[in-house]
Amino acid sequence: MLAGFLTPSGKGLPSAKPERAAAGHADGARRRVAFGRCGDHGCRAAGCARLLRVPLGRGGATDATGMRGETFTGPARRSAKAPKGLPGAAVQRSIEKANIMTPGWQRFALGDARITTILDGTRHADGPHPTFGKDRSQEEMAALMRANFLPETRFVNGFTPTLIELANELVLFDTGFGESGTANGYGKLVERMAAAGTAPEAVTLVVLTHLHPDHILGLMTGGQPTFPNARYATGAAEFEWWTSQEARTGARAEMAKTVESLVVPLRDRMTLLRDGDGVAPGITALDAPGHTPGHMVFEVESAGQRLMLTADTANHFVASLQKPDWVVGFDMDPQKAIETRKRVFDRIAAERIPFIGYHMPFPAIGYAEKLPDGGYRFVPVSYQLAIAGEKG
Numbered sequence: 070m071l072a073g074f075l076t077p078s079g080k081g082l083p084s085a086k087p088e089r090a091a092a093g094h095a096d097g098a099r100r101r102v103a104f105g106r107c108g109d110h111g112c113r114a115a116g117c118a119r120l121l122r123v124p125l126g127r128g129g130a131t132d133a134t135g136m137r138g139e140t141f142t143g144p145a146r147r148s149a150k151a152p153k154g155l156p157g158a159a160v161q162r163s164i165e166k167a168n169i170m171t172p173g174w175q176r177f178a179l180g181d182a183r184i185t186t187i188l189d190g191t192r193h194a195d196g197p198h199p200t201f202g203k204d205r206s207q208e209e210m211a212a213l214m215r216a217n218f219l220p221e222t223r224f225v226n227g228f229t230p231t232l233i234e235l236a237n238e239l240v241l242f243d244t245g246f247g248e249s250g251t252a253n254g255y256g257k258l259v260e261r262m263a264a265a266g267t268a269p270e271a272v273t274l275v276v277l278t279h280l281h282p283d284h285i286l287g288l289m290t291g292g293q294p295t296f297p298n299a300r301y302a303t304g305a306a307e308f309e310w311w312t313s314q315e316a317r318t319g320a321r322a323e324m325a326k327t328v329e330s331l332v333v334p335l336r337d338r339m340t341l342l343r344d345g346d347g348v349a350p351g352i353t354a355l356d357a358p359g360h361t362p363g364h365m366v367f368e369v370e371s372a373g374q375r376l377m378l379t380a381d382t383a384n385h386f387v388a389s390l391q392k393p394d395w396v397v398g399f400d401m402d403p404q405k406a407i408e409t410r411k412r413v414f415d416r417i418a419a420e421r422i423p424f425i426g427y428h429m430p431f432p433a434i435g436y437a438e439k440l441p442d443g444g445y446r447f448v449p450v451s452y453q454l455a456i457a458g459e460k461g
């Protein structure tokens with residue numbers, strides 16, 4: 070979303086507190102797990118590199134959330150825990166189906182696709198005003214927060230990439246902070262993907278909704294692509310703008326430099342998208358400019374079910390959605406962002422389809438109800454997707 074929020078140093082936000090420190094956990098967890106080839110994810114593609122996390126020794130690794138890895142481990146452990154008379158596979162399926170809140174990732178089905186949202190990190194910061202409601206008073210924002218049972222001068226911002234598993238593609242939308250964020254407790258995407266059973270090598274396509282730092286810093290690790298077998302896609306207008314003379318010499322030169330070092334080297338494996346382009350089977354890119362010049366949203370359809378990935382069209386589940394026409398300081402073209410917000414969420418509300426927003430509260434999935442005053446109420450998903458297709 071915005072520069073101050075999106076740099077791992079938290080520069081410009083001296084009061085920002087990172088998610089609970091986890092660097093030690095991350096290292097410890099890595100030492101304590103081994104990876105084995107996946108035996109149950111249903112992919113029969115030759116050379117599939119999908120890996121499953123298998124805890125070593127007793128107890129499993131503890132995540133930064135304090136929850137223990139053994140609660141959602143691989144098939145062996147699940148089988149070992151199966152009650153007498155109940156086959157392990159059934160237990161495994163029931164765990165998947167239960168759609169339980171897990172440490173930093175959540176998985177659900179959309180038709181034949183499997184979708185996992187993964188929390189790269191959260192930031193506690195001052196606000197939402199004046200970043201949100203820049204053209205309004207703190208009092209107006211405070212009243213809105215109070216009405217929604219939220220603090221008036223502090224808020225939490227989440228960063229949630231999404232993984233979509235199709236028959237022959239594993240598509241990752243946005244990459245979080247990567248190694249540059251780990252000192253501050255961000256950059257957990259790869260670690261949490263492993264916990265969810267997916268190695269970075271398995272990703273076949275990385276889609277960048279736009280090229281702000283919190284969406285692209287995870288592209289490289291140690292100067293090498295984090296997802297070594299992936300192709301890439303991003304908006305043509307987005308790529309063209311960030312690599313333009315205007316971007317490289319203007320107020321956003323620092324961000325343009327990040328694009329230059331992380332995105333441009335991947336150009337020969339990158340598809341530049343136009344409005345309406347297909348990204349993968351059932352996934353369509355749509356122009357949604359304003360937050361950035363070439364920001365895109367994505368419609369996902371599988372077996373008759375649909376959802377939208379709205380990326381940074383709305384960046385606070387109350388301030389941006391209930392008041393879509395309030396100016397957001399870091400929307401690069403605020404008026405265009407307002408038009409886009411209304412257009413995208415009018416459609417989501419009218420069609421009653423779920424959406425995933427990169428900065429929505431984890432697991433970052435919900436519905437939008439149109440309010441009489443023109444705003445939208447965020448309705449978090451509960452069990453709707455878990456039972457879609459079941460007959461009542």
Ligand SMILES: [Zn+2]
Nearest residue numbers: 070071283381
């Ligand atoms: Zn963002």
